[in-house]
Amino acid sequence: MKTIIEPFRIKSVEPIRFTTKEERIHIIQKAYYNPFLIHADDVLIDLLTDSGTSAMSSAQWAGIMMGDESYAGSKSFYHFEEAIQKITGMPYVIPTHQGRASEKILFTILGGKGKFFLSNTFFDTTRANIEFAGSTGIDLLNEEGKHPSFIAPFKGNIDLQALEKCIGEKGAENIMMCMITVTNNSGGGQPVSMDNIRKASEICRRNGILFYLDACRFAENCFFIKKREKGYEHKSTLEIAQEMFSYADGCTMSAKKDAFANIGGFLAMRDQKTIQECRNLLIITEGFPTYGGLAGRDLEAIAIGLEEVLHEDYLTYRIRSIEYMGNKLIEAGVPIIRPTGGHAVYLDAKDFLPHIPPYQYPGQSLCAALYIQGGIRGVEIGSVMFGKYEDNGHLISPPMELVRLAVPRRVYTQSHIDYVTEIIIDVYKKREQLKGMKITYEAPYLRHFTARFEMMA
Ligand code: F0G
Numbered sequence: 001m002k003t004i005i006e007p008f009r010i011k012s013v014e015p016i017r018f019t020t021k022e023e024r025i026h027i028i029q030k031a032y033y034n035p036f037l038i039h040a041d042d043v044l045i046d047l048l049t050d051s052g053t054s055a056m057s058s059a060q061w062a063g064i065m066m067g068d069e070s071y072a073g074s075k076s077f078y079h080f081e082e083a084i085q086k087i088t089g090m091p092y093v094i095p096t097h098q099g100r101a102s103e104k105i106l107f108t109i110l111g112g113k114g115k116f117f118l119s120n121t122f123f124d125t126t127r128a129n130i131e132f133a134g135s136t137g138i139d140l141l142n143e144e145g146k147h148p149s150f151i152a153p154f155k156g157n158i159d160l161q162a163l164e165k166c167i168g169e170k171g172a173e174n175i176m177m178c179m180i181t182v183t184n185n186s187g188g189g190q191p192v193s194m195d196n197i198r199k200a201s202e203i204c205r206r207n208g209i210l211f212y213l214d215a216c217r218f219a220e221n222c223f224f225i226k227k228r229e230k231g232y233e234h235k236s237t238l239e240i241a242q243e244m245f246s247y248a249d250g251c252t253m254s255a256k257k258d259a260f261a262n263i264g265g266f267l268a269m270r271d272q273k274t275i276q277e278c279r280n281l282l283i284i285t286e287g288f289p290t291y292g293g294l295a296g297r298d299l300e301a302i303a304i305g306l307e308e309v310l311h312e313d314y315l316t317y318r319i320r321s322i323e324y325m326g327n328k329l330i331e332a333g334v335p336i337i338r339p340t341g342g343h344a345v346y347l348d349a350k351d352f353l354p355h356i357p358p359y360q361y362p363g364q365s366l367c368a369a370l371y372i373q374g375g376i377r378g379v380e381i382g383s384v385m386f387g388k389y390e391d392n393g394h395l396i397s398p399p400m401e402l403v404r405l406a407v408p409r410r411v412y413t414q415s416h417i418d419y420v421t422e423i424i425i426d427v428y429k430k431r432e433q434l435k436g437m438k439i440t441y442e443a444p445y446l447r448h449f450t451a452r453f454e455m456m457a
Contacts (some may be wrong), residue, residue, distance in 0.1 A: 002069065004283060004320040007313040011058060016044055023076040024372050032452030033368045033437060035377045044375030045420055052098075052256035052263060053408035057308055059262065060301045065295025072177045076299040077290040078265075082305040082370035087218075087238065087310075088245040090268040092275035095302075096286050097293030099216060099254025102267040103218070104132075105285065106252060109277045110177060110210070112137040116170050118178040119214075120145075120158040121186045124385075124446075126179070126214060126252075140166060142196075145187045148337045148400060153228040154193040155339075156184030156221075158200050172207040179252075179327050180213040186381070187197070187324075188402075189217070189341025191224035194232065194244060200389065201247035213251040219258045220342030223315040237310045250274075257343070260305035260409055264298050314410075316400045318342070321417060324409060328421040337402070344406040347424070349382060353434055358383045358397040360436025364453060366403045366427070369434050374423030378405045385437075385448040 019027070019042060023164035031037035033051065040046060046053070058066075077095070084093045097103045103126050109131030111117070121139045130274030132136040140162040145155040158180055168176060178200060183191045195335045197213075198212040204211040224239040226232050234238055243252065250269030255261040269275055279289045286293035294302075308314065319342060349356075349363040356362040361381035379385075382401035390396060404418070427434075441452040 006309075006410075006413060007317050015456065017041055017310055018044060021372060022374060025324070026220050028053070028368055029373050032440070033364065033455065034448075034451055035367050035371060035379065036339050036452060037452075038371070042375075043377045045416055046377050047344075047405040047420070048377045048379050049409060050257060050406040051254065052261075053411065054256075054262070055306075055408070056260055056262070056301060056408040057304070057410075059308070060304045063300035063304045064297040067295060067300040069296040071289055072290055074290055074296045074299065075314065076296040079303040080299040084266060084268055087241050087306060088215075088240060088248075088251060088268050090217060090245065090248075090270055092270070092272065093266055093268045094275065094279060094282050094289055094292050095292035095299060096265045096282070097265060098256060098263060098265045099127065099214075099252060100265075101286055101293060102252040102254075102265050103129040105281050106250075106267055106280050107133040107135065108155050108210075108281060109274060114174060115176045116166075116174055117176055118163060118166060120156055120180050120192060120285075121181070121184050123181060123185055123214065123216075126181075126279040138166060140183070141187055144186065145190055146399065148188070148346075148351075149335070151338050153191075153339075154196060154224075155190035156187055156192040157184070158192070158343055160196070160199055161202065163200060163203055167207050167209070172209060173359065175207070175209050177210040177212055177215055178204050179212040183217045183224070183342045185217070185343075188337040188346050189220075189227070189343045190337075191221045191440055194225050194240070195229065197247050210249045211247065213245065213248045214253075215245075215251040216254045216257040216294055218251075218253075219309040219315060220318065222310070223312075223319055224342065224400070237312055237315060240313075247284075253362045256367065257303045257409075258306075258309045259302045259386065260309060261298060261302045264294050264302045266292075266302075268309075273421070321414070324414070325405075325407070325417050325421055328418075329424060331426045332421075332428065334424060337371040344404050346381070347378075347403040347405065349380075349401040349403050352428065353431055355432065356436040357385075357436065360402055360456060361397045361401075361453070362436070363401045363403050364374075364437045365434050365455075368437070368455070369427045370403070370423060370455075373427050374419070375406070376420055376423055378403045380448065384451060 255264035335348040337346040363382040386398040
């Protein structure tokens with residue numbers, strides 16, 4: 001097989017800044033060992049997130065100039081609406097400034113005290129918006145998805161038996177919605193199969209429960225279906241997406257992921273009454289229904305991005321480039337979540353640094369080491385992000401201690417990724433020298449963004 005190449009050439013470049021190891025030791029100390037507090041200018045390869053960090057195409061930049069900035073009835077809105085209707089088959093669409101704004105509107109309208117929302121795994125902003133509306137979110141991830149090194153094609157699947165059981169226990173009348181996240185970001189960017197989506201939607205329909213998709217990375221999920229699920233190998237990714245959305249009553253979307261936009265999102269659905277209520281809320285929070293918190297130029301860029309993201313040469317390159325990085329690490333014995341997902345490689349920090357216990361934050365220590373060794377920025381997804389305290393102050397750790405290296409779309413080349421793997425392998429070779437971390441400051445909520453750390457002696 002020939003090398004799978006980047007299906008684009010570069011027209012505009014953005015220099016990245018090199019620093020020395022001595023400079024980086026000083027920079028990370030000044031940032032209290034928290035990568036969120038480092039100035040982006042001091043980062044060489046930024047794998048903090050794949051959200052809002054994509055490179056737009058020449059067609060999208062041309063679209064930016066074509067954006068219609070009319071307050072009401074902008075031509076760009078109709079282009080945006082049409083692009084979403086074509087993929088989702090959903091008649092009603094409202095633009096929002098990003099994914100969590102769609103969540104806020106949807107759960108304000110459909111949530112409330114005593115209601116339950118079920119998922120394979122809710123993303124943190126989604127769960128936070130459900131809880132903020134007074135409801136409870138429950139994750140029902142399939143058992144396979146809970147084991148980092150277990151190889152299975154669809155580790156993002158919802159556990160269908162657990163779904164039926166939960167409906168039986170809580171009562172269908174108390175469950176508002178089941179929302180499946182494609183791909184499952186918090187669980188390693190793992191895909192969900194069409195069979196699982198179809199069956200989950202049937203269970204919901206039978207019980208009168210709404211079925212939604214968190215569609216942020218829908219195109220990556222569709223490509224995995226094409227490659228891994230029987231019966232889909234000859235379908236186009238657009239046809240697969242159309243089928244996937246056909247099972248859903250609605251969806252939320254962050255256009256900062258699979259629409260290659262730097263900002264934006266939407267909410268789409270089939271129910272006229274609910275969309276009307278959402279629109280009313282949109283007007284007081286985001287803006288008039290034909291722009292919803294976005295400029296006309298953003299709507300245009302999203303409409304074009306949604307069309308581009310389903311191109312199979314792009315998706316082949318995208319999924320291959322993550323797998324390429326993962327394979328190099330696996331060959332060197334570095335523990336990662338397997339198989340690699342759609343948008344990121346997740347290092348298993350527990351296995352990488354077995355001498356650092358969860359209460360000394362192995363993921364945070366690994367993030368600091370990657371920055372010092374090579375100027376790479378990743379994010380801890382473990383006890384710092386999800387840790388809670390017992391009444392006696394003991395830390396309750398989540399099951400996994402991970403470091404996510406999310407790859408921005410169309411931004412880095414193969415040599416950047418080769419460099420990243422070389423740095424990770426360097427750190428792996430001297431992993432015994434890495435030390436644990438202690439928190440010296442933390443905010444009461446979402447502490448990972450602002451926490452300060454000290455390296456253990
Ligand atoms: N749902 C999923 C699955 C996400 O990954 C995100 C964002 C959102 C919803 C919220 O979208 O950021 O536009 O408000 N994920 C980013 C990340 C932040 O780094 O994974 P948003």
